Amino acid sequence: AEKKTYNIAVIPGDGIGKEITPEAQAVLEKATEGVAEFNYTDFDLGAERYLSDGTILPDEDLELIKKQDAILLGAVGDPRVKAGILERGLLLKLRFALDQYINLRPSKLYKGVTSPLANPGDIDFVVVREGTEGLYCGAGGAVRRNTPNEVATEVSINTWFGAERVARYAFQLAMKRKKHVTLVHKKNVLTNAGDMWQRVVDKVAQEFPEVEHDYLHVDAATIFIVTDPSRFDVILTDNLFGDILTDEAGAVVGGVGYSASGNINASNEYPSMFEPIHGSAPDIAGKGIANPTAAILSTAMLLRHLGFDEQAERIDAAVQADILEKGSTQRTTHEVGQDILARL
Numbered sequence: 001a002e003k004k005t006y007n008i009a010v011i012p013g014d015g016i017g018k019e020i021t022p023e024a025q026a027v028l029e030k031a032t033e034g035v036a037e038f039n040y041t042d043f044d045l046g047a048e049r050y051l052s053d054g055t056i057l058p059d060e061d062l063e064l065i066k067k068q069d070a071i072l073l074g075a076v077g078d079p080r081v082k083a084g085i086l087e088r089g090l091l092l093k094l095r096f097a098l099d100q101y102i103n104l105r106p107s108k109l110y111k112g113v114t115s116p117l118a119n120p121g122d123i124d125f126v127v128v129r130e131g132t133e134g135l136y137c138g139a140g141g142a143v144r145r146n147t148p149n150e151v152a153t154e155v156s157i158n159t160w161f162g163a164e165r166v167a168r169y170a171f172q173l174a175m176k177r178k179k180h181v182t183l184v185h186k187k188n189v190l191t192n193a194g195d196m197w198q199r200v201v202d203k204v205a206q207e208f209p210e211v212e213h214d215y216l217h218v219d220a221a222t223i224f225i226v227t228d229p230s231r232f233d234v235i236l237t238d239n240l241f242g243d244i245l246t247d248e249a250g251a252v253v254g255g256v257g258y259s260a261s262g263n264i265n266a267s268n269e270y271p272s273m274f275e276p277i278h279g280s281a282p283d284i285a286g287k288g289i290a291n292p293t294a295a296i297l298s299t300a301m302l303l304r305h306l307g308f309d310e311q312a313e314r315i316d317a318a319v320q321a322d323i324l325e326k327g328s329t330q331r332t333t334h335e336v337g338q339d340i341l342a343r344l
């Protein structure tokens with residue numbers, strides 16, 4: 001049979017991003033052996049590049065990235081670069097330019113991982129966070145900067161179109177899971193956006209009669225994520241609430257080292273991007289001790305997105321077995337990578 005070829009952009013980025021990405025790439029390569037041909041193009045983007053020549057994301061790189069089938073990203077951010085420059089100029093720019101309107105963040109408590117919760121129960125939910133609107137799209141501005149009369153605004157942009165496409169994705173995902181969607185917002189206070197989100201969800205829900213849906217205010221959701229996390233299946237929410245809830249969710253499943261994410265363009269007009277949810281960890285960068293598990297799990301998400309469900313399952317199973325057997329032992333980044341590779 002003819003093997004299909006896929007082009008993958010690899011952006012290791014900064015700090016531990018450079019250490020975990022090769023381990024993830026090795027797993028991706030191994031899992032797809034004999035099934036498909038993966039060609040990798042490395043992009044030198046991030047703090048080093050910015051500090052050496054001032055570029056963040058050149059147009060020619062963006063155009064090249066647009067032509068790839070998917071993107072594997074490590075992490076960006078460096079204490080030598082002012083906060084926001086790389087996060088907005090590289091990470092958010094990619095999410096917006098590639099219209100990655102679904103930010104998908106699964107939270108699963110793997111057997112063998114210690115949760116900070118005394119009675120965590122069976123945690124296995126997915127946050128479907130809107131990725132291109134809300135408070136993150138840069139609407140707003142500042143006047144009279146650095147004067148006592150300074151004014152600063154950030155405007156939350158919510159469109160029916162934007163909420164509807166992410167809601168439909170959440171319901172489709174729920175159909176493959178436990179058939180339960182929880183909309184999280186703050187509609188008692190943010191009445192304009194919250195009311196629209198609720199009406200969007202009620203309308204989309206009619207297309208999915210088998211899926212139950214309910215609603216929680218975001219403040220209540222933060223409580224339930226620690227008191228009763230097993231109640232959740234699919235959480236649907238906006239950009240800012242999703243950012244905050246997924247960090248909390250990452251913590252209850254034992255830390256950011258186990259949490260992967262996908263920035264998905266579900267219409268496949270542009271490539272989707274897969275990355276661990278953690279950052280560049282400057283405190284441990286260069287020591288070779290970062291946990292590559294989240295980066296490896298993000299390759300499983302990448303494969304699932306490209307339709308390689310079986311290969312994705314194999315990576316998930318290898319990671320689960322590795323955590324169960326060796327999760328509590330001290331290992332280097334490369335040792336964890338090799339151990340998971342050996343199981344494949």
Ligand code: NAI
Pocket residue numbers: 016074075076077078079087091256257275276277278279280281282283284289290291292294
């Ligand atoms: P961080 O996630 O980089 O680190 C938080 C803590 O978790 C640190 O103690 C770190 O050592 C630990 N940690 C993170 N990943 C780990 C791993 N794989 N294995 C073992 N320990 C791990 O968050 P922080 O410190 O707030 O941010 C550092 C930089 O990363 C900043 O410049 C920030 O803007 C950026 N950042 C980038 C993200 C991205 O590229 N998507 C996401 C979050 C932060």
Ligand code: MG
Pocket residue numbers: 243244247
């Ligand atoms: Mg975050």
